[in-house]
Amino acid sequence: MNPGSVPAKFKVRIDADQCMLCERCVENCPYGTYRREGEHISVDSRRCVACHRCVAMCPRDSITIEEKPVDYRSHPLWTRESREAIYNQARTGRIVLAGMGNASDLPIIFDRLLLDACQVTNPSIDPLREPMELRTYIGKKPRKLDLRKKRNGDIELKTRLHPNLRLNTPIMIGHMSYGAISLNAQLSMARAVASEGTFMGTGEGGLHPALREFQDNMIVQVASGRFGVDIDYLERGAAIEIKIGQGAKPGIGGHLPGEKIDPDISQTRMIPERSDAISPAPHHDIYSIEDLKQLVHSLKEATEWKKPVFVKIAAVHNVAAIASGIARSSADAVVIDGFRGGTGAAPRVFRDHVGIPIEAAIAAVDQKLRSQGIRNEVSIIASGGIRDAAEVTKAIALGADAIYIGTAALIAMGCRVCGTCYRGLCPWGIATQNSSLTRRLNPDVEWQHVANLIRGWTLEISELMGAAGINSIESLRGNRDRLRGYLLDEAMMNILDVQPVGA
Amino acid sequence: MENELVINAEGMHYTPLNKAIRSAVAKGTEKIRIEHVLGQRFIADGLKGRVKITVHGTPGGDLGMFMSGPSIEVFGNCDHAPGNTMDGGEIIIHGSAGDATAHSMRGGLVMVRDDIGYRGGIHMKEYGDHRPVLIIGGNACAFLGEYMAGGLVLVLGSGEKRVLPNRGIGSGIHGGLIIIRGDVPDQTLGVGAKKSRATEEEKRLIDPYIRRYAAVYGRDPKPLLDDEYTIITPSSGRPFANKYTWE
Ligand code: SF4
Numbered sequence: 173m174n175p176g177s178v179p180a181k182f183k184v185r186i187d188a189d190q191c192m193l194c195e196r197c198v199e200n201c202p203y204g205t206y207r208r209e210g211e212h213i214s215v216d217s218r219r220c221v222a223c224h225r226c227v228a229m230c231p232r233d234s235i236t237i238e239e240k241p242v243d244y245r246s247h248p249l250w251t252r253e254s255r256e257a258i259y260n261q262a263r264t265g266r267i268v269l270a271g272m273g274n275a276s277d278l279p280i281i282f283d284r285l286l287l288d289a290c291q292v293t294n295p296s297i298d299p300l301r302e303p304m305e306l307r308t309y310i311g312k313k314p315r316k317l318d319l320r321k322k323r324n325g326d327i328e329l330k331t332r333l334h335p336n337l338r339l340n341t342p343i344m345i346g347h348m349s350y351g352a353i354s355l356n357a358q359l360s361m362a363r364a365v366a367s368e369g370t371f372m373g374t375g376e377g378g379l380h381p382a383l384r385e386f387q388d389n390m391i392v393q394v395a396s397g398r399f400g401v402d403i404d405y406l407e408r409g410a411a412i413e414i415k416i417g418q419g420a421k422p423g424i425g426g427h428l429p430g431e432k433i434d435p436d437i438s439q440t441r442m443i444p445e446r447s448d449a450i451s452p453a454p455h456h457d458i459y460s461i462e463d464l465k466q467l468v469h470s471l472k473e474a475t476e477w478k479k480p481v482f483v484k485i486a487a488v489h490n491v492a493a494i495a496s497g498i499a500r501s502s503a504d505a506v507v508i509d510g511f512r513g514g515t516g517a518a519p520r521v522f523r524d525h526v527g528i529p530i531e532a533a534i535a536a537v538d539q540k541l542r543s544q545g546i547r548n549e550v551s552i553i554a555s556g557g558i559r560d561a562a563e564v565t566k567a568i569a570l571g572a573d574a575i576y577i578g579t580a581a582l583i584a585m586g587c588r589v590c591g592t593c594y595r596g597l598c599p600w601g602i603a604t605q606n607s608s609l610t611r612r613l614n615p616d617v618e619w620q621h622v623a624n625l626i627r628g629w630t631l632e633i634s635e636l637m638g639a640a641g642i643n644s645i646e647s648l649r650g651n652r653d654r655l656r657g658y659l660l661d662e663a664m665m666n667i668l669d670v671q672p673v674g675a
Numbered sequence: 676m677e678n679e680l681v682i683n684a685e686g687m688h689y690t691p692l693n694k695a696i697r698s699a700v701a702k703g704t705e706k707i708r709i710e711h712v713l714g715q716r717f718i719a720d721g722l723k724g725r726v727k728i729t730v731h732g733t734p735g736g737d738l739g740m741f742m743s744g745p746s747i748e749v750f751g752n753c754d755h756a757p758g759n760t761m762d763g764g765e766i767i768i769h770g771s772a773g774d775a776t777a778h779s780m781r782g783g784l785v786m787v788r789d790d791i792g793y794r795g796g797i798h799m800k801e802y803g804d805h806r807p808v809l810i811i812g813g814n815a816c817a818f819l820g821e822y823m824a825g826g827l828v829l830v831l832g833s834g835e836k837r838v839l840p841n842r843g844i845g846s847g848i849h850g851g852l853i854i855i856r857g858d859v860p861d862q863t864l865g866v867g868a869k870k871s872r873a874t875e876e877e878k879r880l881i882d883p884y885i886r887r888y889a890a891v892y893g894r895d896p897k898p899l900l901d902d903e904y905t906i907i908t909p910s911s912g913r914p915f916a917n918k919y920t921w922e
């Protein structure tokens with residue numbers, strides 16, 4: 173078989189009457205879809221990935237891109253995807269890697285959860301004229317407060333408080349490493365979180381010196397490869413996150429191919445240029461929950477107990493029991509990454525078949541920790557394909573303290589979810605290190621877009637809370653009474669601990 | 676001795692112990708002697724500077740984790756992972772050490788007089804002149820130098836009985852060197868590792884380490900210097916290159 177025997181994914185057409193032959197499409201497409209030939213633009217549709225860079229740049233709106241222009245004989249079982257994976261593996265005998273998050277057509281639980289609003293019996297709150305409290309603290313909360321009245325009448329707090337992160341909004345940006353994405357993309361997001369009073373993760377790629385000015389808003393990551401991890405890095409972060417698992421590929425490690433390790437990335441990760449950066453599946457110093465506790469303690473001890481330590485896991489079948497173990501490891505927050513979480517590259521079988529939805533995981537973890545009386549010991553941070561303010565609100569009502577966004581932040585900077593991050597030619601300057609492409613992403617402009625997104629969602633969350641008569645995020649957290657399940661089965665509603673619509 | 680601090684660690688928790696070490700280092704103390712150590716973990720965790728520390732007793736896990744600069748001499752055995760993710764400095768152990776010794780170490784020297792447990796030197800890596808070295812005087816257990824991305828692991832096997840790691844040496848190794856005295860049977864090598872007999876030039880590479888070992892522990896370097904060595908390296912810098920195809 174030659175590659176031509178599989179139908180092209182996209183068909184690109186140029187309206188010759190509209191086209192002014194400016195050649196912007198030619199310059200902008202890193203995949204070589206367009207060529208100027210005499211008095212027209214010739215198109216090689218097979219190269220197109222539908223990143224829409226050309227569409228965005230064409231001054232005449234003359235480009236049309238159509239998906240799947242050639243149909244296979246339809247069959248409910250033998251879908252196009254299943255057939256094409258077989259052609260691919262028949263040719264190569266290898267594991268199929270795919271980009272971005274889970275692409276299988278499974279129901280989205282968030283879509284079947286509906287939020288509440290006040291009518292008559294209790295008044296809704298207008299966030300315009302009433303203060304809305306969205307401030308969120310991530311970290312351990314004391315079980316009780318020990319207060320003492322001093323002679324002069326002042327109240328003294330005797331309880332020793334654990335370090336917490338103070339967020340102005342429950343929205344943070346999750347870990348996407350320098351290497352997986354460009355420095356300009358990281359810089360834009362870092363400036364955005366600093367301006368909005370929230371945090372972002374560095375990913376397992378170290379902290380580039382250019383990001384140090386935002387380090388008070390950055391969470392550093394310690395993953396199984398320990399790339400870029402030294403005491404200086406740990407001391408710079410506002411918090412430290414141990415990455416155990418990732419929603420897009422639970423149970424396996426990852427690797428950044430050597431060709432992406434350019435001199436700058438090699439320096440930040442502290443590995444030689446062009447060598448593969450391999451993160452093994454487990455941390456080889458963590459083979460048990462006791463070992464995890466040891467790593468949490470060693471990170472705290474190294475940073476003199478000044479920083480919260482998070483543990484990130486993928487949402488898997490036993491997530492509640494695992495989270496309860498984490499809560500007892502003296503970690504300050506557990507990050508749960510659902511099966512829709514994005515990634516630059518994951519084996520297709522993992523991306524589409526391993527892990528569970530974040531909605532069920534949040535509810536199960538919150539419920540388990542509450543039933544064990546240790547919910548105050550850890551904050552819950554949820555992530556994995558969160559698309560809008562309604563989903564943030566629903567996640568908090570299910571029991572999360574805060575959420576991480578990933579793909580949504582990239583989309584704010586231009587990403588079209590074309591899923592070809594792995595080619596290192598991201599036309600929007602995000603998932604690439606090619607300077608002619610990273611130059612397309614101007615941090616002085618894009619940070620504002622990311623900040624706008626966070627601000628817009630935050631406003632929407634306040635409106636949703638106000639409509640429900642809630643003026644503090646504390647009263648929304650774990651408040652399942654504000655949710656109703658629509659077309660969810662009874663077993664699912666039991667897990668989520670929500671009533672059906674109408675009840 | 677001038678400027679030496681003596682800490683009696685008997686019954687002491689590791690946090691106050693480390694606090695005492697840190698504050699002494701901050702005040703410019705150059706030598707610290709810690710006595711009656713019994714299981715305290717994380718000693719000198721994340722410690723910076725040039726201080727020389729002697730540990731008398733048996734420290735707990737993660738001795739010198741993330742450490743950057745100091746040197747530690749342990750008169751006793753170590754629990755698991757001394758030198759874990761260590762950045763620079765030295766750990767010299769007069770005894771044996773547990774599993775995951777020098778795990779993810781990225782710089783400096785860990786030297787063990789006797790044996791170490793499983794997964795020694797796993798995921799060690801190097802960058803520029805940051806090149807970690809793990810010297811094991813006795814024997815190592817299985818999975819030595821797995822996923823190694825840089826640095827040097829040297830096994831002298833100089834104990835009474837020479838017992839080699841029985842399997843998984845250097846699985847997934849994609850950088851750095853493992854050098855073991857004597858021959859290493861093929862079936863003990865992990866996937867992605869290959870072996871060859873060390874050339875004279877390669878032996879010159881380990882010469883200073885053997886001499887250092889012999890000097891520190893009062894051994895005769897000659898038999899170690901004269902013997903043959905097997906050198907284990909990556910069979911390719913890209914052990915996973917042929918495993919994947921794109922959607
Ligand atoms: S960008 Fe639009 S107008 Fe310009 S050459 Fe391409 S198709 Fe024509």
Ligand code: SF4
Pocket residue numbers: 223272582586587588589590591592593594597598599600601602603
């Ligand atoms: S980051 Fe770039 S390559 Fe990746 S999906 Fe988005 S637009 Fe495509």
